[in-house]
Amino acid sequence: MADTILVVVEQREGKLNRVSWETLAGAQALAAETGWVLEAAVVGSGVGDVAAEVAAKKVSKVYDIESSKLEPYTPDGFVAALKSFIEEKKPKLVLMPHTYQVRDFVPKLATALHRSLISDAIGYKYEGGKLLFTRQMFQGKFVADVSFTGDAPYFATFQSGAYRGDKVEDGGASARVETVNVAIADGVIRNKPEAPFKEAKQAVDLTQAEIIVSVGRGIKEQKNIELAQQLATALGGEIAASRPICDSGWLPMDRQVGSSGQTVAPKLYLALGISGAIQHVVGMKGAHSIIAINKDSEAPIFEIADIAVVGNLFDIVPPLIEEVKKAKGT
């Protein structure tokens, strides 16, 4: 039987991701150089369309590995399906894109088959019948050529950007798609997937805020942040902080203003209990109006404040909130 390269592409909601196309392009190059047969596999439930899409490319054959238990994705399910499939087909090389999902299941798959894995490769070399994969070391300062020991099948993953997805060659005629229905016994899948992780909503963009109420160490305790938040809400602004507050975890890092945080230039910047170290000031000195409340009359923040209020913020802020509400009629 001819040596075969099997590319396992990754689909989500019926769409292939970019790295899968890139990996396919790399696999096509590798197949051309080695003369090995190139096949692809799509894993999921009802992913025939994706398989057909891949079949339009220059591949010998596409397997549509199907089971209702493969949707949603679980590492146990994918490993069970691919393990039996690979054991049966005995490809020489299994290539996958280096995605979060692949990183999740492929170590387990390789281990289950007692085979080794070269992950996160940026390319391959085929020299004198020996296949080497290139990996980065020392954050890209070095590259190392790595080869497999032991028996096939060999497992490798390609890093995003290693090949160009738009270089995937089309096939002359569509390749054959073979549907493989895998049986996954009950109890094999122990994982209980939750809803897929979505990137958190864009972190707060303080640079767009017109009014910022910012707190420093003078706020004393975490529970007092609420007071500043009420003022920010009353004013229709955002809450921000100097480094010690975020460092203590009282507010998230994306609300930190200063040299190690964000640089802001709102219409109004209200600094509550902020001493005004230069590290903070460089992040907010562009504000149109700065009002600073601090009990230390020598606090450097007053040097750049348009309105300097020397006093205890806990005496000043609560009535201020009331006045703002009154003025706004809320």
Next chain:
Amino acid sequence: MIVFRKPLPNIERPTMEADVVIVGGGPAGMACALRLAQLIDDHNAKHPDAPLSKDNIYVLEKAREVGAHCLSGALLDPRSMLELLPDFESEAPLEAAVVKEAVYYLTRNGKFKLPITPPPLRDHGNYVISINRFVKWLASKVEAAGITIFTGFAGSELLFEKGRVLGVRTDDKGVDKNGEPKSNFEPGYDLKAKVVILAEGSRGSLTKQLIGRFQLDHERNPQTYGIGVKELWELPPGRIAAGEVIYTMGYPLTFHEYGGAWIYGAHSNLVSLGFVTGLDYADPRIDPQRVLQEFKKHPFIAKLLESGKMVRYGAKSLPYGGWWCIPPVAGDGWMILGDSAGFLNSQRLKGIHLAIKSGMLAAETAYDAMAKADFSLDVLGKFQERVEKSWIKEELWPVRNFHQGFDKGFLSGMFHAGVQQITGGRGLKAHYSNHAGHLRMKQLSHLPADGGDDSHIINAAKGDGKLTFDKVTDVYYSGTKHEEDQPAHLVIQDTDICNERCVREYGNPCKNFCPANVYEMVEATDTPSGLQIHLNASNCVHCKTCDIMDPYEIITWVPPEGGGGPNYEGM
């Protein structure tokens, strides 16, 4: 709860074989790499049949960019550079040749100029340099010679096998505040090296590990250190000539403390000024950053700096115990260079030329080992002999007792220095002893509440924003940046000592001696003292003072995630 940095346990680490690993890309490490490349090139020209490879010689540098953590005055005695690159003066970035020098003794408001400059401080023939720019240039030579420099990688621990150093483990990257791997986690590498050359600078963290493991400080005087706090100023033209050198002794220090200031004129009206405070003072409230601020308030200095602008800030410890404090510098699988070993002439206040020379001698030793394919102790141990036969010893031997003479203060120090001057360095006895600096620190109960004579240099400087600066402002000008979400790299063995005993006994000197405001005592409800230590680890300028001066010796400085630290561009 503060989580402290340590290499993550039980993880698989990539390993890499190396011939030579040099830890630290300062003048010593770069000179070592360059000399080794030269020797290999010569060898390969003579023995084309049996060439040696430079491919497996690596320099680890924890700074993001070479030179970014290098800080010194700096004056360069060209002696070793002329040996390394005879033509270096025509191409190295030298600020100015020294044209003029003066030494002053300062009283609170006055000054006395020494009628003649003491011979050790005569600097004609030396150069004012920016060590940052100089080392960057040296690094370009090293890379051009085909040796790989890994910037952004710190040596986090040495790998041992019984009595031998096997290699270096680099820092784990992508570990969060709680010591858990983040999504970008990358384990440190285990670099298995035939020889590890430690060129970490003053109080190197791996050097400390090595000295501890093999008790290399046995039968040596304890190393003594100073902390140099430096500001770079831009002055109106004509104030200080390029190549002008001024040293001062005295104010703001008193007879109780050891130290002094330098002012060096560089080009483009830039002036390097700084103050070295001996890390053997008694009052735990003394603040070396404040010492520099008070120095600038002296009428002589204030006038010099008037209408100038401070442009950069930095601080670094320096080892000036001299010959008796230098540990064995070679052993099974290792060598120690430069400031890590203590090659510094405290009388001349110079160490760069010795660092470079030690790097060259280590390179010769490493080359021998490569040529013979024998990295045994027999071959590597020759580094020790090379140092003792070189002009390093010739220069350090006559001043072997110099700093120790100051163990009992300034006046007795001047007396001993005088006697040593006329007895070839011997002085009143063959081998002066001394104490480790931190042991001289006194508890608050033994000191005047207002600081007495030292009242003007204790506790934090306020700063007027023009001539003087508070610590946090100065730190801003050091350009220091670290990944914020990582474990604290100032490893405190037992924070209860900070929060209870030290509050009582010494009043937490860490917050005073640290020149970067890393250490703070904040209010706490759950400690008996009502105070609790808080670390602003991302302010750290890597000076190592805390590791040296903490009176309980419970702070260990370890490298933070590689790439973080000060940015001493142009310093």
